[in-house]
Amino acid sequence: MPTEFDLLPENAEEIGLGSTPLPTVTRVDTEVDGHLTSALKWTAEPPRLVLLHGGGQNAHTWDSVLLALGVAALAIDLPGHGHSAWRDDHDYRPLPNAPLVAATIREHAPHAELVVGMSLGGLTTIAIAARDPGLIERAVLVDVSPESPRRFSELSGKDRGTVALASDGPDTFDDLEELIELTAMAAPNRSKSAIRRGVIHNTRQLPDGRWQWRYDRMREQIDSEPLWDAFSASTIPYKLVRGGASAFVADADVDEYRRRRPDIDVVTVPGSGHSVQSDAPLELAEIIRTVLDKTR
Incomplete structure (x- = not known):
């Protein structure tokens, strides 16, 4: 029976790791007030790194980055995403997310040196850092600011990228190939194999044979x-990583970050869209590695 980890060798080959032995990855769960939060634990060692994906994604979005890094890590499925439970109120904003994600970090990665959060995961990181002082030592925010949800609502067409599928697309699809083709059109810079992996990890087949995304849609505005x-x-x-071809973080947002925290470090990955971990996994891995090296 195929497992969710069977595609890791393909990830490794695509980023040039060849026959390098792959780490052991296991799924771990945390329950808080009856709500299940699921995560992927990379290696049996205590995680040095925690990663939080964006809206409409799941923990597997970090697979290539983590293979390139080769460090013990915990990649969490945000509430309502991946294998984590859906909320009855469909509220997946950063502040409601924070206690559930914080409990998962506290249980499985209490001594992590760094949290990397992309988009919704980045905003959730900000919420946790304020709510639970001491739980997060330092953070990397990937292509997000508190203004990003508003900026997304103002975008149209190709500037929305794959995020448009998460927020505006149909609820169900006739077959997997339809989803793969739609995603490929929204992410022309990614390989077809990478897109296929992402769609496989982010969908589930319904009893009637149709396919549905593996996440619940957010009903509230951030x-x-x-x-x-x-x-x-x-x-x-904090370190902010911007996608050079993304419209989700404006220069004005960077100015506001710096006004509030002059010490924030900002780096841009040229040519990358909003999902830097998918468009430029090796470049992002090197940025994360540099931050981790500072913790030693």
């Missing part, structure tokens, strides 16, 4: 001001 306040309240070191 308000920027509480997240800016949370960012200001936190004292941990």
Whole structure:
């Protein structure tokens, strides 16, 4: 019976690892107030790194980055995504996410040196850092600011990328190939094999044979001001990674980050869209490695 880890050799080959032995990856769960949060634990060692994906994604979005890094890590499925439970209120905003994700970090990665959060995962990281001082030592935010949800709502067409499929697309599809083709059109810079892997990890087949995304759609709007306040309240070191071809973080957002925290480090990955981990996994892995090296 195929498992969710059977595609890892393909990831490894695509990023040039060849016959390098692959790490052991296991799924671990945490239950808080009856709500299940699931995660992938990379190696049996205590995780040095925690990763939080974006809206409409899941923990497997980090597979290539983690294979390139080769460090013990915990990649969490955000509430309502991947193998984590869906909420009855469909509220997956960063502030409601924070206690559930924090409990997962506390149980499975209490001594992690770094949290990397992309998009919704980055905003959730900001919320956790303010809510649970001491749980996160430092953070990397991948192509997100508290203004990103508003900026996405103002985008149209190709500028929305694959995020448009998560928020605006149909609820179900006739077959997997239809989903793969739609995703490929929204992410022309990614290989077809990478897109196929991503779709396989992010879908499930319904009893009637149709296919559905493996996430619940957010019903609430994300308000920027509480997240800016949370960012200001936190004292941990932050690094912002921008996608050079992404419209999700504007120069004005960077200015606001710097106004509130002049010490924030900002780096841009040329040519990458919003999902830097998918468009430029090796480049992002090297950025993360540099931050981890500072913790030693």
